[in-house]
Amino acid sequence: MRRQPYLVANWKMHKGMKEVESFVATFLQNIADMPSGKCDVAIAPQAIHLSLLQNALKNRVGVVAQNCGQSPSGAFTGEVSPVALKEAGVKAVILGHSERRWIFHEADTLITARVLAALEAGLEVILCVGERLVDRKEGKTFLVLEEQLRVLELVPGARLPKITVAYEPVWAIGTGETATPAQAQEAHAFIRQWIHDHFSEITAQSMRLLYGGSAKLENAASLLAEKDVDGLLIGGASLEPLAFAEMVRLGVRSQA
Ligand code: PGA
Numbered sequence: 001m002r003r004q005p006y007l008v009a010n011w012k013m014h015k016g017m018k019e020v021e022s023f024v025a026t027f028l029q030n031i032a033d034m035p036s037g038k039c040d041v042a043i044a045p046q047a048i049h050l051s052l053l054q055n056a057l058k059n060r061v062g063v064v065a066q067n068c069g070q071s072p073s074g075a076f077t078g079e080v081s082p083v084a085l086k087e088a089g090v091k092a093v094i095l096g097h098s099e100r101r102w103i104f105h106e107a108d109t110l111i112t113a114r115v116l117a118a119l120e121a122g123l124e125v126i127l128c129v130g131e132r133l134v135d136r137k138e139g140k141t142f143l144v145l146e147e148q149l150r151v152l153e154l155v156p157g158a159r160l161p162k163i164t165v166a167y168e169p170v171w172a173i174g175t176g177e178t179a180t181p182a183q184a185q186e187a188h189a190f191i192r193q194w195i196h197d198h199f200s201e202i203t204a205q206s207m208r209l210l211y212g213g214s215a216k217l218e219n220a221a222s223l224l225a226e227k228d229v230d231g232l233l234i235g236g237a238s239l240e241p242l243a244f245a246e247m248v249r250l251g252v253r254s255q256a
Contacts, residue, residue, distance in 0.1 A: 006042070008231070012099070015046070030241065068081070095111055095118065096128045115163075164207070178223075192204050214237075225254065
């Protein structure tokens with residue numbers, strides 16, 4: 001089954017307003033010659049810049065939130081409502097990112113609640129899963145992935161097409177140490193098989209699986225060439241408009 005490549009920039013807590021504006025100008029200019037409909041592209045800025053980005057990007061590129069609250073509304077100081085995100089034109093939300101899990105102590109129960117609230121609000125979800133170095137060294141990579149994927153067991157079947165899974169080994173995030181294409185493929189194949197076993201062949205074949213963790217221009221093509229790597233979730237390397245545009249070009253080419 002053909003799965004459209006999907007490249008998502010995760011800007012984390014980077015970029016001020018002026019930097020967002022100049023990024024967009026350069027980026028749009030550099031992707032202008034690329035055929036549309038060959039690679040889905042999205043950017044996840046800080047929450048305060050979602051609308052700014054939404055207005056500047058003119059629909060060519062989707063806007064993604066980096067997190068959302070676990071309820072449509074309520075007394076949750078500091079959280080952003082998934083309903084408000086949807087109203088603002090946001091396409092998807094990243095949930096379960098390792099920085100949320102390990103810095104902000106978000107557990108699978110909270111991540112599950114956020115996933116369900118996001119889907120209920122009509123947002124797509126990019127669910128991040130991934131093992132730490134210690135897990136990998138102890139041979140527990142698949143065990144950890146399995147634990148984190150269990151969030152999906154509570155998602156109503158009809159909403160599964162709204163989910164993208166991002167495999168992000170924690171040891172590769174922001175470290176400059178990328179998983180080899182073979183390591184990424186091995187984890188992606190495991191995730192696809194898990195989806196097959198828990199849902200169906202159709203769901204497993206249609207769900208997009210992204211790789212994240214020091215993905216950059218130099219390694220993007222070889223990662224995208226792997227059978228089960230359908231796209232990339234890119235942190236550091238996506239902050240630079242020319243580098244991100246060239247990665248999008250590789251995404252387009254991977255469809256050729
Ligand atoms: P990185 O971040 O590309 O800077 O490693 C990826 C991510 O955290 O999504």
